[in-house]
Amino acid sequence: DAGVTQSPTHLIKTRGQQVTLRCSPKSGHDTVSWYQQALGQGPQFIFQYYEEEERQRGNFPDRFSGHQFPNYSSELNVNALLLGDSALYLCASSLTPVAYNEQFFGPGTRLTVL
Amino acid sequence: SQQGEEDPQALSIQEGENATMNCSYKTSINNLQWYRQNSGRGLVHLILIRSNEREKHSGRLRVTLDTSKKSSSLLITASRAADTASYFCATDRSNQFYFGTGTSLTVIP
Incomplete structure (x- = not known):
């Protein structure tokens, strides 16, 4: 049984690009x-998807958007990249309700914005 | 601001010793989870303790929860060099999880 998978592993972009x-x-x-x-920090919640809809959102600007597909896989899109967007992006999956179930994390995508 | 805060920020012990790290949080929770992270990789789930539980064990791990003090502790007994990692607590509020900045544990062989 495969755990949570993420792709790509690493990514380098320049300011203003989309990912x-x-x-x-x-x-x-x-x-x-x-x-x-971010380096040296704990993970910060961006948003959560369930039944193909965004259900919860953290304190992130609209440049961050997402999508969930019928097979439950998901995408995170970031527009107009800033240097400060450089970070490890982690995906976690769980059963709903999330408050009562374990979250399992993927290995992450390391994004570097130059 | 983040809900959970771990203490201490860094901890260095000898192999075989016990390691204790603490987590404090600010608002009421449904559960609290502890995670381990090795050197910038993904987080590994260690243990979940529900708000109506006071103590939970898993192998060499012991977690306590004191909801009146809004705090939790993680005890790792008989530590090993492989336990070297960052440890985070995560608390839930409105179906969102909040992580602290973590405790960096170094176990010296």
């Missing part, structure tokens, strides 16, 4: 959450 990150949840999980982790 799409992908996540496949653990088998049987229906909820996907995205986190941004």
